[in-house]
Amino acid sequence: MTAPHAARKGARRFPDWLMIATLGCGGIVVSLEKTAVVPLLPEYPRIFGVTSDDVSWLVTVTLLSAAVATPIVSRLADMYGKRRMLLVAMALMVAGAFTASIGGTFAWALVGRGLQGFAGAVIPVGISILRDALPQKKIAGAVSLMSASFGIGSALGLPLAGLVYERLGWQGTFWVVGVIGAVLIAAVVVFVPESKVRSPAPFDYVGAVLLSAAMTAVLLAITKGGVWGWTSYPVLGLFAAAAVCFALWFPAELRNGQPLVDLRTSTRRPVLLTNIGAVLVGFSMYANMLVTTQQLQLSKETGYGFGLSVLTAGLTMIPSGLAMVAVAPVSARITNTYGAKVTLVTGCAVMAAGYLARVLFVQTVPEIITGAVIVSVGTAISMAAMPTIIMSNVPLTDTAAANGLNTLLRSVGTSTCSAAVATILASLTISTGGSTFPALDAFRTIFVLAGLAALAATGVACLIPRSRRHEATHPDLHAVAGQGQPQPEEKRELMVRGRLLSAADGRPVGRGTVTVLDSAGGPVDWDRADQDGGYAVLLPGDGQYVMVASQARWLPVSEVLAIRGTAVHHDIHFRRQLALTGRIRHAGRAVADALVILVRPGGEVSASARSDSRGNYELPLPGPGEYVLSIIEPDAHTTHTRSVVLPAPDTVIDVELGGREPRTGLRI
The missing domain is CATH 1.20.1250.20 (MFS general substrate transporter like domains)
Incomplete structure (x- = not known):
């Protein structure tokens, strides 16, 4: 039995x-x-x-x-x-x-x-x-x-x-x-x-309505296309309606923290x-x-x-x-x-x-x-x-x-x-x-x-890659963390819930990712935090786990969490926000009090700051994409503009105002 x-x-x-x-x-x-x-x-x-x-x-x-x-x-x-x-x-x-x-x-x-x-x-x-x-x-x-x-x-x-x-x-x-x-x-x-x-x-009511409308239109067009005619106005209209609904649904789901x-x-x-x-x-x-x-x-x-x-x-x-x-x-x-x-x-x-x-x-x-x-x-x-x-x-x-x-x-x-x-x-x-x-x-x-x-x-x-996490049916998934010994027949899964927060002021950090590793470095579970920073991960049982949290605009953090027999609430705090930094120079000399402005291609100002006495500036790191970096010299008359691409966080862009191209690199 x-x-x-x-x-x-x-x-x-x-x-x-x-x-x-x-x-x-x-x-x-x-x-x-x-x-x-x-x-x-x-x-x-x-x-x-x-x-x-x-x-x-x-x-x-x-x-x-x-x-x-x-x-x-x-x-x-x-x-x-x-x-x-x-x-x-x-x-x-x-x-x-x-x-x-x-x-x-x-x-x-x-x-x-x-x-x-x-x-x-x-x-x-x-x-x-x-x-x-x-x-x-x-x-x-x-x-x-x-x-x-x-x-x-x-x-x-x-x-x-x-x-x-x-x-x-x-x-x-x-x-x-x-x-x-x-x-x-x-x-x-x-x-x-x-x-x-x-x-x-x-x-997610908006996502539910849009997906329902889109799928209904697609499936109705497919199932009735042979009867109504694939080029008939009703079928073409249904496909068009599905395209519109999907066009609205995709960005709506990406904006929603719990889609x-x-x-x-x-x-x-x-x-x-x-x-x-x-x-x-x-x-x-x-x-x-x-x-x-x-x-x-x-x-x-x-x-x-x-x-x-x-x-x-x-x-x-x-x-x-x-x-x-x-x-x-x-x-x-x-x-x-x-x-x-x-x-x-x-x-x-x-x-x-x-x-x-x-x-x-x-x-x-x-x-x-x-x-x-x-x-x-x-x-x-x-x-x-x-x-x-x-x-x-x-x-x-x-x-x-x-x-x-x-x-x-x-x-x-x-x-x-x-x-x-x-x-x-x-x-x-x-x-x-x-x-x-x-x-x-x-x-x-x-x-x-x-x-x-x-x-x-x-x-x-x-083409499907092998999962780095144990598969859902793998007999070793519920081994005691760090010990490699199978657990008893009954499952002892424990839920860890918490929020991603800023250590400086306690405000929530939304849209981050929490990854849980066992003591040997093997993946256990992961979750994507909602807009309020809330996350929930499922652990196989007692033991020590490594919690790794990342967010596009914050320096990643990791912690060791010891679990002993009960579900816990555990908040993870980000200590330092990532920034776009660099130095403004002219003919090899630092330029102080220069105004640095980062503008999106659509015209929206992302951030602005003044350079210090050594020409250094620091801007809050924006999301990846193309931007226009403008520098206004202290005389308020001379400007310099560069088109920059930010594919990675903590980017350093040094600007030489003497006519040279800007140097772009990663600060480690």
Whole structure:
């Protein structure tokens, strides 16, 4: 029996596998509700008395609500509690299922599907709960299973939807998801502990609104481009609106000390490349799920179709789902042995090989199923690695938000794939027996595109640097600091909170960075302080740690902090503000009382000062960029101007007024 996980004081303890199973089933149910309507799309126009174009909104509205909800719910999970927001997302999913089934009309079905989109945050939030609650040696396997649950549910959703529809009608496809979701809510309350890792902060409403608007416009344009026309005014207008929203969102997030999405962290090379890989993997993965059943259901009259029923074609996806479950321990072993980067490279390469098989072998049902299984195995391995890389390169207090963004970008890939598949299947067709069908070349073209996406993802994964901090699943992450001995099975993570302050007057120093190292110099955690100087870092347990704080306009400081069994508040004080310094001379002689002015190219005065008796001047250090340095001699008539670039702090610019070029260097 596995050892129990650490719960809150006074709470009951349950085996870890119950928590893992609960969260894994939650991920599977989320995927089920997304795919449950797909096999019934041809039937819904008759059921609801609407057009096929109207019915497509049952898929689109869920996609759009998930794009809005996933980053918001994930950020709220980091701020106010991961289990709490997990329950909110699952409750909305259940409410959506019952709304759609009880309402009985197309309008109520749309409302229900919109509510179900909030469940998109279940997987990233669940992964973050696993990181916080499980012993390190168990995280890799649990994260692999949770990540693969997206593909498992999608593979099982197709046959299950057909079976339930035949037995219980279309309402049954919603009822089943709702009932299972309600049971899982009770299981989460009992078996899943609330994480103690939180980072309370004001919510970024502006960032949430702008990102929601931008993603809604992008995804709506992508999903409806094939129907409305890619050059139609609505689609072009949506892309233009998305561009405007993103143009407003980026600077707003950079100005906010606690943004919805930390762009500075997201542009770090490991995180950025992993998120690019998420788009490519999402595209490649979804082609396998979208096309396989369609290929098997094609009429035998085409010469390459097999004429399988909806239910039978759906059943052929079960081996893919089972393969994803079986490969979870394999991906965990690769991650624990070689690192998550190798896992991601391996998974993407397997996907590419699977699509090569799908292009070449299309003559029999077993060949098609085998190709689909190979792609699914690669998908499971790839998706298991991405959360680990993300969690190893972001502050430990922001793991849910970072995983939420990764999940959102994966959805962008799946949406793009859906649009591409629809366009290709409609463009490459053959006519036989008075009917029009997608040509075999259409399927092969889709497989080639998906294979190229997987190959590109492999290349991107190869560029990801290894994390200097222990990976989130590394067994040694929770070694006692400075002793190299593993801790007991229960986690003893301790939160250190504090502020960055000026030692001179105690005012806050915002937008700095705090890095924590162990006694051997290995990275432990880091955080970016907000505009009030507040920071929070998570330490693995008792011991001595080195705290290093830096800010663009202050001299960095470091301190040794001894932790003994309790969370602490620790303020870090900057002692000296960095300055732009130099000396003014004329013909080798010091020029006193010269006025030195630093001006931004736009005309704004950054700082000004007078030189002393030895010609020395000192200005508060501005941010990096181009500036105009003007010197007015004491006679107030003679001026000298230089264009300077400040790429580094504590820059020394000496100016020779006798006509020589200024000398620029770094003061060490």
